[in-house]
Amino acid sequence: MKDNKNMGTAVVTGASSGLGEVFAERLAKRGYNLKLVARRKDRLDSLAEKLENKYGIKVTNLVADLGSETDLQGVVNDLSADKSITLLINNAGTSTLASVTATSTEKQKAMIGVNVTALMLLSNAVLPLFIERNEGVLVNIASVLGFYSLPISAVYSGTKGFVVQYTRGLQEELKGTNVRVQLVNPATTATEIWEVGGIPLSALDASTIMETEDCVDAILVGLDNGELATHPSVNDQQLIDNYEDARLKLFKGSQHSKAADRYTIQ
Numbered sequence: 273m274k275d276n277k278n279m280g281t282a283v284v285t286g287a288s289s290g291l292g293e294v295f296a297e298r299l300a301k302r303g304y305n306l307k308l309v310a311r312r313k314d315r316l317d318s319l320a321e322k323l324e325n326k327y328g329i330k331v332t333n334l335v336a337d338l339g340s341e342t343d344l345q346g347v348v349n350d351l352s353a354d355k356s357i358t359l360l361i362n363n364a365g366t367s368t369l370a371s372v373t374a375t376s377t378e379k380q381k382a383m384i385g386v387n388v389t390a391l392m393l394l395s396n397a398v399l400p401l402f403i404e405r406n407e408g409v410l411v412n413i414a415s416v417l418g419f420y421s422l423p424i425s426a427v428y429s430g431t432k433g434f435v436v437q438y439t440r441g442l443q444e445e446l447k448g449t450n451v452r453v454q455l456v457n458p459a460t461t462a463t464e465i466w467e468v469g470g471i472p473l474s475a476l477d478a479s480t481i482m483e484t485e486d487c488v489d490a491i492l493v494g495l496d497n498g499e500l501a502t503h504p505s506v507n508d509q510q511l512i513d514n515y516e517d518a519r520l521k522l523f524k525g526s527q528h529s530k531a532a533d534r535y536t537i538q
């Protein structure tokens with residue numbers, strides 16, 4: 273991304289705390305006007321006031337529960353009609369970390385509503401404009417739990433697995449265009465999501481917890497460098513390359529009309 277004053281509008285969902293709040297600050301500094309989405313109006317209002325005063329940009333808040341069909345449709349309508357949007361960061365997310373049987377159906381549906389349905393419908397809202405203009409940036413925040421499941425993350429990992437594959441699919445669709453789609457897989461980062469999800473940060477190994485600002489700054493470096501998939505906390509690039517190579521090889525190895533020899537009926 274360039275540093276100039278004609279950046280258009282960046283939409284950041286989940287801007288009332290954590291990664292989203294830092295994204296909002298960093299993008300304001302780069303000269304974007306902002307559209308911020310979350311439920312907590314007080315937090316969005318004070319952030320908007322701070323960023324407008326500090327950076328001289330315009331901030332519009334959309335107070336909405338992305339898990340509510342009506343609120344989500346309101347945001348979709350707003351974004352679809354806003355031709356100033358140049359960047360959408362699908363960051364809002366919610367997690368309940370517990371076994372499936374210990375997680376209410378309501379909480380499971382909330383994870384699917386915010387992490388999956390909202391992310392997809394908000395992408396649908398901006399992509400037609402990006403494609404028509406042949407320019408635009410979509411950033412989807414998944415998680416390392418999108419390619420790995422813990423005994424307490426079956427549903428959350430399922431939702432983030434959707435984000436991973438959906439984003440990869442969009443990248444394939446948009447290959448050869450100037451519409452950029454970045455997949456982001458953060459690992460443990462010091463935000464409220466842990467407390468909200470039932471695991472206090474104090475219960476985790478401190479050496480594995482990244483600061484929120486460091487995570488966002490790494491994601492933006494990845495974006496500036498044109499990365500398709502950004503893993504902020506993975507130092508060893510070879511691990512990423514091996515993973516990408518292995519999943520491609522496994523896919524290619526699956527393209528056969530006959531069952532594998534080990535499934536021959538004896």
Ligand SMILES: NC(=O)C1=CN([C@@H]2O[C@H](COP(=O)(O)OP(=O)(O)OC[C@H]3O[C@@H](n4cnc5c(N)ncnc54)[C@H](OP(=O)(O)O)[C@@H]3O)[C@@H](O)[C@H]2O)C=CC1
Nearest residue numbers: 286288289290291311312337338364365415460461463465
């Ligand atoms: N922190 C971590 O360790 C990791 C986080 N992630 C992902 O990063 C993203 C950001 O989370 P993070 O900053 O950590 O957590 P936070 O809890 O700090 O932020 C989550 C944001 O999402 C918003 N949000 C949650 N539910 C809704 C809803 N129903 N409607 C509208 N907005 C909602 C919250 O706003 P409000 O409550 O005001 O509505 C808040 O602004 C998420 O997608 C998360 O899954 C991925 C990997 C690791």
Ligand SMILES: N[C@@H](C=O)C(=O)O
Nearest residue numbers: 367415417459465469
């Ligand atoms: N957000 C975290 C879990 O709640 C993660 O994705 O690791």
